[in-house]
Every structure is written in C-alpha cells, then in structure tokens.
Amino acid sequence: MKYLLYVVLIILLVPFQAVMYDRLAIFGVHADLALIAVCLIGLQAGELDAIIVGIVLGFTQDLFTGSTHWENLWLKPMLGLMASLASHNVVNLTLSFSLALLLALSVFSGSVMFLLKSLHGPGVDFLAAAQGIILPQACYDAVLGIVVLKLMQWAMPTRLHVPTAGYE
Amino acid sequence: MAGAKRAFVLLLAVLAIALLIVPEANDGPLKNMERALVSVASHPLRILDSVTQGIDSVWSRYLALRSVSDENRALRREIATLQEEANRLQEKAAATERLATLLNLKEELAYTTLAARVIARDPTNWYHSIVINKGQDDGVSIDMGVMTPTGAVGRVVKVQRQLAVVLLIIDRNNAITGLVQRTRDEGIVEGTEKGWAWIKYLPLLSNVKVGDIVVTSGMAGGFPRGLPIGRITRIERREAELFLSAEIQPDTDFGRLEEVLVIMNPRETGALPLLPVPDPSAPAKRTERIR
Numbered sequence: 467m468k469y470l471l472y473v474v475l476i477i478l479l480v481p482f483q484a485v486m487y488d489r490l491a492i493f494g495v496h497a498d499l500a501l502i503a504v505c506l507i508g509l510q511a512g513e514l515d516a517i518i519v520g521i522v523l524g525f526t527q528d529l530f531t532g533s534t535h536w537e538n539l540w541l542k543p544m545l546g547l548m549a550s551l552a553s554h555n556v557v558n559l560t561l562s563f564s565l566a567l568l569l570a571l572s573v574f575s576g577s578v579m580f581l582l583k584s585l586h587g588p589g590v591d592f593l594a595a596a597q598g599i600i601l602p603q604a605c606y607d608a609v610l611g612i613v614v615l616k617l618m619q620w621a622m623p624t625r626l627h628v629p630t631a632g633y634e
Numbered sequence: 635m636a637g638a639k640r641a642f643v644l645l646l647a648v649l650a651i652a653l654l655i656v657p658e659a660n661d662g663p664l665k666n667m668e669r670a671l672v673s674v675a676s677h678p679l680r681i682l683d684s685v686t687q688g689i690d691s692v693w694s695r696y697l698a699l700r701s702v703s704d705e706n707r708a709l710r711r712e713i714a715t716l717q718e719e720a721n722r723l724q725e726k727a728a729a730t731e732r733l734a735t736l737l738n739l740k741e742e743l744a745y746t747t748l749a750a751r752v753i754a755r756d757p758t759n760w761y762h763s764i765v766i767n768k769g770q771d772d773g774v775s776i777d778m779g780v781m782t783p784t785g786a787v788g789r790v791v792k793v794q795r796q797l798a799v800v801l802l803i804i805d806r807n808n809a810i811t812g813l814v815q816r817t818r819d820e821g822i823v824e825g826t827e828k829g830w831a832w833i834k835y836l837p838l839l840s841n842v843k844v845g846d847i848v849v850t851s852g853m854a855g856g857f858p859r860g861l862p863i864g865r866i867t868r869i870e871r872r873e874a875e876l877f878l879s880a881e882i883q884p885d886t887d888f889g890r891l892e893e894v895l896v897i898m899n900p901r902e903t904g905a906l907p908l909l910p911v912p913d914p915s916a917p918a919k920r921t922e923r924i925r
Contacts, residue, residue: 530799
C-alpha cells in the first residue's frame with residue numbers, strides 16, 4: 467500500500483503541479499508540492515523512504531523545469547533526510563513542530579535555490595528573492611503541508627516508521 | 635307535563651302554518667329576524683369559505699408547483715447544457731482565431747517552424763519556463779528558438795522524446811542577442827525578476843530612446859534576425875560603466891501562452907518577414923556593419 471502510494475505520488479505529483487500551475491498560485495506564488503511530499507514522507511516514514519522518493523521526485527521535477535543543473539535531484543532527498551532526522555527527536559508530531567519544520571526546510575530550500583541561481587546566472591538581489599519568493603513560498607508550503615499532515619494523521623493514526631531514538 | 639308539551643308542539647305547528655300563510659306585505663318583523671340571523675351566521679360562513687378557498691388554492695398551487703418544479707429542473711438542465719456548449723464554442727472560436735493567426739504567420743515565415751502547444755509550466759518558482767508538446771520525435775533540439783506572432787518567446791533548454799522545456803526570454807538565466815531596431819545597436823537580452831527583460835552592453839554613445847523596439851539580432855542562438863522582443867521602457871547610464879543598459883517590456887504576454895512556433899532552422903533564408911521598415915534616420919554605416 468505504501469509503495470503504491472509512492473508510485474502514484476511520483477507519477478502524478480510533478481505533472482499535476484506543472485499543469486495546475488496557475489490554479490495553485492496565491493498572489494503569484496506556488497507551493498512546492500514535491501518539497502511538501504518529501505518532508506512529510508521523512509516525518510512519517512523515515513529516512514530511506516524520504517531519500518528514495520526525494521531522488522525520484524526531484525529528478526522528475528528537474529525534467530520539467532527550465533534549470534539545467536539538476537538541483538532538485540539532490541535537494542529534495544536532502545530535505546527529506548533533514549525532516550526525518552528532525553522527527554527522530556519527537557515522539558508525537560505536534561502542529562507547531564511540524565509547521566516550524568516545514569517552514570524552516572522550505573526557507574532552506576529557497577535559499578539554496580537562490581544561491582545556485584546566483585552562481586549560474588547573473589546576480590539577483592537576495593532581499594527581493596526572499597520577499598518575493600522564499601518567504602511567501604515557505605508560508606504556503608508550511609500551511610499546505612500541515613493540512614496534508616493532518617489529513618494523513620486522520621487517515622493513518624500511527625506513523626509508518628517508529629524512530630527508535632525517539633522512543634527510547 | 636305531557637299536556638304542556640303537547641300544547642307547545644301544537645303552538646309551533648300553528649306558528650309554522652301562520653308563517654306560511656302570512657301575506658308578504660306583513661312579513662316585516664320576520665324579515666328583520668331573518669336579517670339578524672343571517673348577519674350573525676354570515677361571519678362563520680365567510681370564515682369557513684375563506685378557509686376552504688385557502689386550502690383549495692394551496693392544493694392547486696402545490697399541484698401546479700409540482701409540474702413547475704419539474705419544468706424548472708428541466709429548464710435549468712437545458713440552460714446548463716447550453717451554457718456549456720456556448721463556453722465550448724467560445725473556446726473553440728478563440729482557439730481557431732489563435733491557430734489561424736499562427737498558421738498565417740507560419741505561412742509567411744521564410745524559415746521552417748513547428749507549431750506546438752503549451753502543456754505545462756515550470757513547477758518551481760525559480761525559473762520562467764514552459765513545457766511544449768513537441769520533442770525529439772518531431773525534430774526539436776536544444777537551443778532552438780520559440781516564437782509567437784507577437785515575437786520571441788524563449789529557447790529550448792531540455793528535450794525529451796515527446797516534449798521540450800523552453801526557457802522564456804524573461805528568465806534571468808536566459809540570454810539572447812538583441813538589436814535596437816532604430817539605432818542598430820547590438821546587445822545581450824536577459825530576463826529580470828519583474829518578468830521583463832534587459833538589454834545589456836549597448837554602446838555608451840548609442841542614442842537609444844524610450845519606446846525603441848528591440849528585435850533579435852540573429853547573430854547567435856536559434857532566432858532569425860528581426861524577431862520582435864519588446865520596447866525599451868527605461869535606459870540606465872552608469873558613470874563607471876562602459877556600456878548602456880535598457881529595460882525592455884516584452885510584447886508577448888508570457889502568462890497566457892497557449893500555442894507557439896518552434897523555429898527549426900532560423901538561417902534557412904536571409905528573408906526578414908517580421909522586420910519592420912527601418913527608420914531612414916538610422917545610421918547607415920552601423921547598419922551595414924551589422925548586416
């Protein structure tokens with residue numbers, strides 16, 4: 467069941483985001499559905515799942531972006547791993563922890579993307595990027611992520627993966 | 635007791651007979667009694683009548699409403715169907731108009747183009763790109779230019795078998811060679827965060843003005859010479875710099891791209907179908923040099 471869900475996610479998520487681009491935007495800012503998915507998998511199912519799904523989702527996302535540097539291929543699994551490692555320290559995923567984690571990971575992802583874009587292209591103003599893309603997207607990601615997490619917890623009350631460190 | 639009763643019945647009978655035989659002219663007191671009785675009895679009668687009428691009317695309305703409700707439902711369904719059809723036809727008309735424009739342009743162009751449909755956009759906030767439904771199987775390859783009837787759109791950066799990713803000219807990571815149409819000054823056109831473009835490295839002594847049209851120079855990349863890019867809206871002259879820069883507002887609405895043309899071979903002929911007539915006041919020497 468879990469693997470079926472991953473396959474469906476991998477096949478549908480990025481094309482859905484690419485096609486529904488305009489409809490998913492709030493004030494011109496779009497949530498990164500792949501980032502949310504990878505972080506939630508990291509929180510709910512552990513590192514290995516997050517890394518594997520992150521690699522495939524990142525690769526799929528890179529296929530449809532204008533970027534030629536394959537940033538998402540390594541950034542998405544890294545985010546999943548970070549989410550999973552952070553979740554090792556908690557027994558129950560509280561709303562505030564999950565919100566803060568998603569916000570922080572989205573800001574981290576945005577900052578890395580900004581740095582990479584600055585390295586490969588002409589200089590971009592960081593404050594403008596933070597104001598226009600990084601922070602609004604982080605808020606959008608965090609809120610959407612929390613909604614999805616709550617739905618997941620409602621559908622599956624127990625976490626798929628039990629991090630041993632957190633329960634000892 | 636029995637005798638009194640009998641007498642009372644007898645009196646009533648006599649009275650009844652008397653009433654029957656009393657001449658009409660002398661029935662005044664009786665009429666008054668009748669009126670009084672009628673006036674008292676008429677109130678409940680009217681009330682009962684109105685109640686009965688009310689019930690009748692409610693019932694008939696209910697019966698009528700049942701049929702009206704069915705009719706209303708059927709009409710609503712019909713309206714919805716017609717609206718859907720109208721929307722579909724409007725969409726078809728708009729698509730036909732767009733495709734006709736594209737087809738006309740395709741026929742006018744001196745180089746081979748391939749019509750493609752925009753099927754998706756960049757799934758991240760970091761790049762301005764579109765995905766088109768033509769790829770390697772259709773002969774699309776990296777660095778090919780993409781255009782619409784309003785001008786240059788971008789260049790192909792990734793190609794799969796059946797789709798390709800086009801980086802728009804308004805993306806910061808895109809750079810194409812541009813030419814100020816009036817002055818024939820050449821520069822590099824790059825995107826900005828605002829979704830506009832900049833032309834950089836214009837000669838410091840160039841007399842470019844706000845409103846000048848910038849076109850593709852055709853010197854490099856997948857674009858032919860003379861494809862419109864946009865109009866200059868601001869010129870930036872910095873003292874320390876050796877070149878001028880100018881902000882360009884593209885003519886193409888990049889948020890509403892639906893169909894595009896991929897330029898398969900920009901250097902097929904030397905014709906410049908989209909190049910507007912140059913201003914005679916433009917310096918001939920420089921024009922000569924660029925050509």
